[in-house]
Each structure stands twice: as C-alpha cells, then as structure tokens.
Amino acid sequence: MTKNTSFSYVPENRTVSLVFVGHFSPLMFQPYWFSNHKILSEIEVEAILKTQKSSVIAPNISVFSTPQLQFIVKENRMEVTAFKESFLAAKDAAKKIFEGLENTTITAMGINTASHFKMPSLAKYHKFGDRLSPKDLWKDFLKENMSGDNRKGGLLQLQMVNNKPDGKGKQVVSIEPSSRFSPGIFINCNDHYDFSEMTDADSVMDVLEENFDTTLKYFLDIQLSLFKGL
Amino acid sequence: MTVSLDKEQTSTIKDDFFEKHEDFSISGNEIDKMALYNQELIDRTQSATESQFSIGNDATTNSLVTNDSFIKSTVNTKKIKTFDFKKLPKLDVSQILSDSYYVDLQEFEGIVVSVSKDKKTFKARLLNKSTKENFLGTFNIDEIPSGDKELFKMGAIFIWKLGKEQNNGTQQNISQINFRRLPSFRKSSLKKIEQSAKERAYAFRRLTDKTTSSTE
Numbered sequence: 297m298t299k300n301t302s303f304s305y306v307p308e309n310r311t312v313s314l315v316f317v318g319h320f321s322p323l324m325f326q327p328y329w330f331s332n333h334k335i336l337s338e339i340e341v342e343a344i345l346k347t348q349k350s351s352v353i354a355p356n357i358s359v360f361s362t363p364q365l366q367f368i369v370k371e372n373r374m375e376v377t378a379f380k381e382s383f384l385a386a387k388d389a390a391k392k393i394f395e396g397l398e399n400t401t402i403t404a405m406g407i408n409t410a411s412h413f414k415m416p417s418l419a420k421y422h423k424f425g426d427r428l429s430p431k432d433l434w435k436d437f438l439k440e441n442m443s444g445d446n447r448k449g450g451l452l453q454l455q456m457v458n459n460k461p462d463g464k465g466k467q468v469v470s471i472e473p474s475s476r477f478s479p480g481i482f483i484n485c486n487d488h489y490d491f492s493e494m495t496d497a498d499s500v501m502d503v504l505e506e507n508f509d510t511t512l513k514y515f516l517d518i519q520l521s522l523f524k525g526l
Numbered sequence: 527m528t529v530s531l532d533k534e535q536t537s538t539i540k541d542d543f544f545e546k547h548e549d550f551s552i553s554g555n556e557i558d559k560m561a562l563y564n565q566e567l568i569d570r571t572q573s574a575t576e577s578q579f580s581i582g583n584d585a586t587t588n589s590l591v592t593n594d595s596f597i598k599s600t601v602n603t604k605k606i607k608t609f610d611f612k613k614l615p616k617l618d619v620s621q622i623l624s625d626s627y628y629v630d631l632q633e634f635e636g637i638v639v640s641v642s643k644d645k646k647t648f649k650a651r652l653l654n655k656s657t658k659e660n661f662l663g664t665f666n667i668d669e670i671p672s673g674d675k676e677l678f679k680m681g682a683i684f685i686w687k688l689g690k691e692q693n694n695g696t697q698q699n700i701s702q703i704n705f706r707r708l709p710s711f712r713k714s715s716l717k718k719i720e721q722s723a724k725e726r727a728y729a730f731r732r733l734t735d736k737t738t739s740s741t742e
C-alpha cells in the first residue's frame with residue numbers, strides 16, 4: 297500500500313515593505329531621531345551605531361536596520377521594511393515617523409509583501425512554471441529544454457498587474473525563482489497607491505491604516521491560490 | 527565474456543558526467559560530486575548488456591576493476607546524495623533575505639490588564655490573531671526586552687510571538703514579547719472620533735424621544 301502524503305505550500309521568510317514617495321531629508325532621519333521620537337528604543341539605536349558596517353547616514357541617503365526593521369530614506373523615497381513578524385512593526389514605525397510630519401508631501405505609497413515557497417521537487421517546481429507559462433508556443437526557442445525535471449531553460453520571471461478601478465494605483469504580483477530555497481518560488485506583491493490629489497502625510501496614514509491588514513491578507517490568499525491543485 | 531574499457535574510455539565517462547553537470551552549483555564540494563559520479567557509473571554498469579565488464583584499472587593496485595567489484599565497493603562507501611534540483615540563473619532583482627526568519631509562528635495581540643503586587647508578573651488579555659480566540663495569560667516582567675520596558679504600563683498593547691526561529695541552518699524555539707510603539711491620536715483622528723460621538727449621541731436622543739412620545 298502506498299502512503300499518500302500531501303505537501304503543504306507554506307510562505308516562509310515573509311517580509312513587508314512600506315514605500316512612500318515624496319520629499320524627504322535623509323540626514324534628518326538618522327538613528328537618534330528615531331529614538332528621540334520613540335520609534336526605536338535607545339538600546340536598538342545604540343546597537344545600530346555599534347554595527348556601523350550596514351549603516352549609511354548621508355545628505356542624500358540614510359540606511360540602517362534593527363534585527364526586525366530596515367529604514368531607507370532617500371530624497372524622494374522612504375522605505376520601511378519588516379524582515380519578520382510582527383509586520384505591524386512596519387506600520388507602527390511609519391505612522392510614528394509621520395506623526396509630527398503631517399504636512400509632509402507624499403505622492404505615492406506602496407504596501408508590499410513577499411514570501412518564499414519551498415517546492416517539494418523539481419517536478420512540482422517546473423509544473424508551477426508550466427501552469428503560469430505553457431511551453432507549447434516556446435518549443436522552437438526552448439527545444440529540448442521544453443520539458444523534463446532537469447531542463448536548462450524555462451520561465452524566469454512573471455508579472456501580473458491589475459489597475460485599480462479609480463485609476464489611482466495598481467496591484468502587481470511578481471514571481472521568480474527563490475534565492476532562499478532551491479527549488480523554490482519567490483512571490484512579491486505590490487499594492488500601489490497614487491496620491492497625486494491627496495498629498496499630506498496625515499491622509500496617507502489614514503489610507504495605510506485602512507488597508508494594511510486587508511492588503512496583507514488579500515495578497516497572502518493570492519499567493520496561496522497559485523499553488524492550488526499543484 | 528569480459529569487455530575491457532581502456533583508460534581513455536573511462537576518462538570519457540568522467541568527462542561526459544561533468545559536462546552534463548557543469549552547472550552543478552548547489553553543493554559543489556568534491557565528495558558530493560564524486561558521489562554522483564559513482565552513482566552514474568553504477569547506473570551505467572547496471573544497464574550494460576554484458577554480465578560483467580571492466581571499467582578501468584584500480585589506481586593503487588593497477589589491477590583490472592570490473593563492474594561487479596566496483597558496485598560492491600561503491601555502495602559500501604559514503605552515502606550517495608541525490609540531487610534532484612539545480613539553481614536557475616538569478617534575476618537582477620534583489621530579494622530580501624534576512625539572516626533569520628520564523629517558522630510555525632503564532633501571533634497573539636495582548637493588552638496589559640493587571641500587574642502583580644510584587645511587580646514580577648503581569649496579566650494580559652490575549653487574542654490569537656489566527657483563530658481569534660480570547661484568553662488571559664500571565665507573563666514574567668523579566669520577559670519584556672530591555673528596550674521595551676519604557677512602554678510597559680496598564681493598557682499597553684504588545685505582540686507575543688510563539689514558534690521557531692530559523693537562523694543559518696539552526697532552529698530554536700522562541701517566545702517573544704514586543705510592545706507596540708503606537709502613534710498618539712492625531713488631531714484629525716480626534717476630530718473624527720468627536721464627530722462620530724456627536725452623531726451617535728444625536729441618534730440615541732432621537733430614538734429616546736421617539737420612544738418617549740410613543741408611550742405617552
């Protein structure tokens with residue numbers, strides 16, 4: 297009798313990034329500013345300053361991270377990334393950053409979430425790619441690499457976009473091989489908001505608060521749905 | 527009948543193998559490569575039509591090595607790893623890879639509801655974020671990270687993480703508390719709350735007025 301075991305496709309090494317497009321002064325957003333405004337603790341800031349090799353504080357860019365969060369501030373872009381759970385930390389940090397900066401101009405925001413998925417075998421890995429991109433039309437290009445577990449060609453990246461009905465943004469799902477697992481799939485989801493008419497940080501934070509949880513749940517469901525029936 | 531493969535033929539098998547597996551990059555150490563090479567030889571010898579044939583000369587004794595003796599000796603050596611995957615070329619898009627990540631994680635949102643008289647423990651109302659179950663838990667105040675102690679007070683909100691942390695190949699259980707650094711209420715939020723409260727008060731007043739007039 298053969299034991300039938302089913303494999304669970306589980307998102308691993310998830311990250312969440314919040315991106316804000318606007319006008320910022322990177323030099324202002326240095327670690328002590330974060331501890332003064334209670335966005336990070338003093339202990340975290342001391343640790344950041346001790347491990348300076350991965351920190352940059354300059355007039356045009358400011359980059360530093362804690363074990364959980366990374367901050368990248370450029371003159372026209374700010375990114376707050378949570379490397380691991382709880383992803384609420386990214387939202388809380390962003391809201392604390394703009395707490396005293398309600399009138400800062402923000403023209404766009406992105407709520408991004410990414411996951412790595414381990415694949416149980418090369419066969420399933422290729423089946424995943426073949427479902428997204430059937431190879432029949434590619435036989436002249438791929439030749440002997442059209443099929444087989446040890447093929448040396450195939451789908452390298454796929455992006456699917458869905459524009460928002462109000463025309464003020466879009467959602468994009470990108471799929472590529474995972475650099476964490478082999479074989480593995482990496483899926484990055486982006487929920488982009490265009491705020492050309494609504495530019496104060498206060499209003500943007502309202503949108504963030506309204507959509508953060510639902511967006512993450514929605515994208516997780518989308519990611520998992522790609523493995524149904526595999 | 528014994529078939530002999532000369533050195534050149536044996537060398538060709540080896541070259542063929544490494545040519546086929548030139549992008550063999552997952553674990554490129556020599557032991558693993560040789561393990562696969564040995565497996566390949568076994569496969570080829572087992573599919574040979576001749577019942578016995580030589581596959582070369584033993585490096586130390588220079589005596590003829592046949593497929594039989596080769597198979598026996600190879601199977602008893604280091605366990606052959608089978609690699610059923612290979613890396614595809616990397617894209618020029620960076621994937622964030624942290625040193626560690628969580629596995630089998632459960633997250634609970636907690637609110638501090640009481641502190642013990644000796645200030646060593648505190649009770650919290652907990653909500654399992656996945657199952658939405660509510661329950662009460664007791665924690666040691668020592669479990670609060672030093673950096674979060676300034677946030678600890680009645681009504682403070684925290685996230686309790688329970689699960690495993692994968693860190694560079696090793697896995698360990700974790701139970702971690704982190705207090706949320708929440709922004710204060712903004713003026714616009716306070717205005718909205720005030721407005722909402724006024725509307726509800728008005729609605730209740732109208733309801734009360736209607737109820738009173740209908741009973742008269």
